[in-house]
Amino acid sequence: MTFSPPHAHLTRPDLRGTTGMAAATHWLAAASAQSVLERGGNAFDAAAAGAFVLHVVEPHLNGPGGDLVAVFATAEEPGRPRVLDGQGPAPAGATIEHYRDVEGLDLVPGSGALAAAVPGAVDAWLTLLRDHGTWSLADVLAPAVGYARDGHPVLAAVCRTVAGVADLFAEHWPTSAARWMPDGRLPQPGDLLTDLAYADLLDGLAEAERVALADGGTRSDGIDAARARWADVVGRAVEEFVATPHRHSDGRDHAGVLTAADVAAYEARYEDAVTVEFRGHTVAKSGAWGQGPALLQALTILDGYDDAHLDPATTTGAHTVLEALKLALADRDAWYGDADVPLDVLLSPQYAAARRALVTDVASAEVRPGEVPGRATPSLPPLRTTYATDAPAGSLPGAPAGGSAAGVGEPTVQLAPAVVAGDGLETDASGRTRGDTCHLDVVDRWGNMVSATPSGGWLQSSPTVPGLGFCLGTRLQMTWLDDASPSRLAPGRRPRTTLTPTLVLRDGQPVLACGSPGGDQQDQWQLPFLLRVLVGGYTPQQAIDAPTLHTTSAVGSFWPRTWTPGGAVVEDRLGADVLAGLAERGHVLTLAGDWALGRLTAVTRDPATGVLGAAANSRGEQGYAVGR
Template sequence: MTAFTTRPEILGTFGVVTSTHWIASAVGMSILEKGGNAFDAAVATGFVLQIVEPHLCGPGGDMPAILYSKKKDKVEVICAQGSAPAGATIEHYTSEGLSLIPGDGLLATVIPGAFDGWMLMLRDYGTLTVRDVLEPAIHYAENGHPALPRVSATIEGLADFYRKEWPTSYETWLPGGSAPRPWSNFKNPVLAETWKRIVAEAESKSGREAQVEAARDAYYRGFVAEAIDRYVSKTEVMDASGKRHKGVLNAEDMANWSATVEEPLTYDYHGWNVAKIGPWGQGPVFLQTLSLLKGFDVAGMDPAGADFVHTVTEAMKLAFADREVYYGDPNFSAVPVETLLSDAYAEKRRRLITPEASLALRPGKLAGFESQYDLTMQMLEAPEAKSGPVYEPTMSHLTEKRGDTVHIDVIDREGNMVSVTPSGGWLQSSPIIPGLGFCLNSRAQMFWLKHGLPSSLAPGKRPRTTLTPTLALHEGRPTLAFGTPGGDQQEQWQLSFFLRYVHHGLNLQEAIDKPLFHSTHFPSSFYPRTREPGGLTAEANFSVDVLDALRRKGHQLTVAPEWTVGRLTAARRDADGLLRAAATPRLMQAYAIGR
C-alpha cells in the first residue's frame, strides 16, 4: 500500500524539471518543450531563480554542477566556484582588524563564478543560444514576478540598514521607499538591462559558440567587470564586523578566471555509485558517511525512528570533523581523500559510534598530517572559538536575514541529467553594483585567517564551499539527481533522503516527505563560525517518543516546527526510460514538473 504523500511523484517520459521555485521549474520545462536539452533547461532555470529567489542566489554568486552527458557517456563536475582575488591575503585582512572574515560586505567577496559556469554548460553541453536561455530571466526582471513573503520580510528587515549604509541596495530593493508587499509584482529593471546588453553583445558574433564566448567576455572582461572594479575600488561599506571596509576584487581578477570541468569523487554503496564534488566543497562528507554506515543495518532501522536518526547523526559528526581538518582546495594543499574513503579508515572510525551521543569534535589523526590536525584543534578549542546557536538560512523559523541557496535537477528524454546548486550573491550579501542591478557574493567567509590550514585564505584559492549537488548511478546506469539548499545541512538532509530511498522502498516524494534532522555539532562554515556540541535539530514531524529517545541518548535537542527543515528536490530515470521527479512541500515554493 502506497504511503500518503503531500504531493504525487511526477511521472513521464519526455522530461522532468524540479527546482526550489515553481516559476523556475515551469521555465525549465518550457525550454525542454522548445527543443532544448537538460542542460539548456538547467541554465534557463538557474537564471530565473536569480530573479524569483533573490534572497537565496544572484548573478554575482557561484555554483557547482554534476552532470551526465549522453553524448559523452560520462559523469562530470562543473566547478563554477570563484576563487579568492589576488589581493585577498591573510595579512591584508588581519591588518583591517579582522580575526574572522565577515559574512557580508565587500571583503567577503570572491570572484563571481556562476555566470561563467552557466555559459560553459550552455556551450559544451547545451544546444540553444544565449538569448534563448536569458529571455525568461529578462522577462521576470523587466515585467515582474510575485514577491515571496520571505523576500518581502528580508527586505523589510534590512530597510534601515540599506538606507543608512547600502544606498544602492535601498534603491533596488525598496523602490519608492518601501519594501515589496508579499505577493506583489516586483521588478528589477536595471538587471533586465544588464542581461539585454549581454544578449546584444553575444549576438554581435556569428555562431552559437562564438555568441557564448562573447557573453563570457562581456561579463568577465567587459562592461560587467568594469562596473564591478569601478565600484569596489572606490567604496567602503559597512559589514558584519561593525566597521566599513573596501573590497579587493578587481577587473584583472575576473579577466584571469574561468569555470572548469573535472572528474567527480565517487563511492560505491549497496549497488549505487554516488558522485560528488571534490574536497574544495563538502561533498566528500556524504561519501565518508556512507563508508561508515556500510557497517550498520540501516535497512533494518525504522526510517523515522530514533536508532536511524542517532546512527546517521553520529556518523555525520565524524565525517564533518574530518572536513574541518582535511578539506580544502586540492590545488593548494594535499587532501587525503583515498585514506578518508578507505575501508580500513571507516572500520577504525566506526568503532567510535556508540549508543550515546558524542559531545566532542573527533577528527581522525592521519599520518603525515599531524601538524595540520594539531593546528586545527588548537584553533577550534581556543577560548575565543565560538559556541552558540547555529542558524541555517533555509530554516524559516530561525531567521529572515540570512542568505542561502537554491537547487535544480533536470533529466531529458535522451537521458541527459544534471544536478546543480547555485548560491551566493543574495540580496543580503553586499551592496548592489551601480548600473548592474545585482550584488556580489560572500563566499570568502568560509576561509580562516590563520596560516597552515587547507581552508586558510590565499589568493587564487577556492573557498571550501557548502554547495553539494548529487548524481547517483544504480548498477552502473546514471539514475538519480538530487540536492537541497541549506549550507552545512545540505549534505545531511540529502543523506537522510538517499538512505530512506535506497533502504526502505520509498518513492521520491515519500522519501522527501519523511521528517528531517541535522547536527549542529561541528563549526558552521558561515560567520561567526559557531557550533553547538552535541546539537541536534529535528522536525516536530517525528513522534514524541522518538524525540524523547534522542534526548535520553544525550543529544542536545532542538525541536523545529513541522515542515520547516530542508528544501529537497530529486529526479530519476528508470532503465526503461520512465522519468520521475519530486519536490519538498516545505516553504511551499519548490515544485517538480514533467510529462
C-alpha cells in the first residue's frame, strides 16, 4: 500500500450482507429504508421511503419545498448510470430585470421566497418510484406519515437552528414562529415533534392514488394522480402566500414570484450520467447544471500523478488534492450552469494535463479558470474576499467580520453571531445557512443502486407556508444577476446546484454509491474518500473515518458569495507535521477540530459474489448505516 495505513480503530463497522443495505444522514431514514428492503421492496422503493422520512426528521437540512439530485443504476441496465434531476428551475417571474430594477438587488438573497426555485424534490421521488419502484405510494409514505402525525424525537441540531433564527421568526415570519415556537417556546432536544399539515398532505397524495386505482388505473396512473394532487395543492398555497412581502436576508421585505403555474408546469426528468475513467473505475455524476463534473475534473487532473501524490494523509497528497480542487472549482465558477458547457473539453486528458501543469509546490491564491479553444472564457463572478480568520471553523465564510460583504451593491445584513454546531451546520439570525443538506444511499439484493442528495426547503429558508407544514427552498441564490454568466438567473433555467451524489462502476457494474451534505464541500469531501478507497485500498468506513480537508479558495455558492484566497479548512487529526507542511506551502489554514468535516455515507456491492456493504459517518452523531 502506497497510502498511509488507515487508523486501526473505526467508529463504525463496515457492514456486510446479502439482503440489502441503506445508509443515511439520519438513523430513522436509514432504518425506514432498510425496513422496505426487508419486506421485499427494491432500492428505489426504499430510497423514496427514506427520503420522505428525511423531510420530517431533518427539516433544518431538507424539506418538501426543496430539491434533489440522484444518480442510480438498475439491475436491468447496470452499465448505464442515470441521473434523476429534481432541481426545479427559476419561476417565470424570476428575471434579472425584476431582481435588479424592481427589487433593487445585486445578489439573489440567501433567505426568503425571492430565492425560491420551483420545488422539485417530491415530484422527483414520485417519478423515480413510478418508473423503477414496485410498492404503492401509500406504503412508501407510511413511515413518514407516522413520524409526522405521531411525532419523532427532535434532533438537538434542529433545536439549535430554531434558536438561531428565533428573533427572525418572532419579528418577521409569524407562520414559522407558530410552526416551530408555539406559545413562544423553543423546541428542546428529545421533544416529540409533529407536522400534522404535512401528514395531511401526504395522506392526500395516497388518497389520490387510491381513487385512481379504484377507477381502474394502473400503478403508474395512481402515482401520477398523486403528482397532480401535489402540484395543485402546493401551487395554490404557495402563490397565495408569497404574494405578501416578507423579510429576506438583505434586511428588506420582498414578495416572491413563484406561482401555481410554475409548480404545475414542473416535471422531474432523467439524464444519462456524465462519466470519467479513473484507476480502472467509471465515476458517474450529474451534468454541469450541477457541480458534479468538478469532481470528475479533479480526478482527471489527479490521474496523471503516481499513487504517492494522492494520499491525503501526507503533505504532498493534501497539497495536490487542494490544488486540483481549486482548478476544478475555478472552472465550475466560470463555465458551469444550465447552459452549453464544453464538458468534452473540460473532462479531456489533454485539458487535464494543461491544468495539472499549473500545480506547483506553492499554494495558489488565485481563481484560475482554463481556456477552451474556440470559446471565450466567461467572465468570473465578483470576488468578494473574506479571510480564514473571519470564518467559523469548518464552514464557508460569510461577510467579513464587522461589516458588509465587499462589493455588494445594496447594504447586506451584518453577519450576526452564528450558531455553529458539531454537525457542521451554521445558521445566522437572518436565516442564512451553510454546510447543510442530507444524503442517503441504498443497494438491494438484485443489484439496483441509488445515491441521492436531497436538500433545500430548510426550516430557516423562508416562512412556513400555511396549510403545507413546510417552507420553500432558496436555491436561486446560486444564480448570478449577470446576463453574461452561464449560471445566470433566467426563467426556466436551473440554478447551478451544489447537490452532487456519486456512483462508481467497475467493468460495467455498479460497485459503490456515496455522497455527503456540505454545499461547496460535497465533492471536496468525496474526493479524499474516493482516493482512499479506489487507490489507497481503504474500506469505505476506514475512508469515511479518516481525517479530511477542503479549500475555501473558490467562490462560495451561497449568499453572500465570498471566497478565502488560499484558504484551506482541515481536521486537526491530519497531524502537526502535515499541517505545518501545508502552512509552509502557503495554505491559509483554518483548524476545524478532530472530527468536524464530512458527512459521508456509502453502500457497496461486489458483482462477483453479491455481497453488499454499507458505511456511515460518525461526525455529528446522526448518520447511520444498516443492513443484513
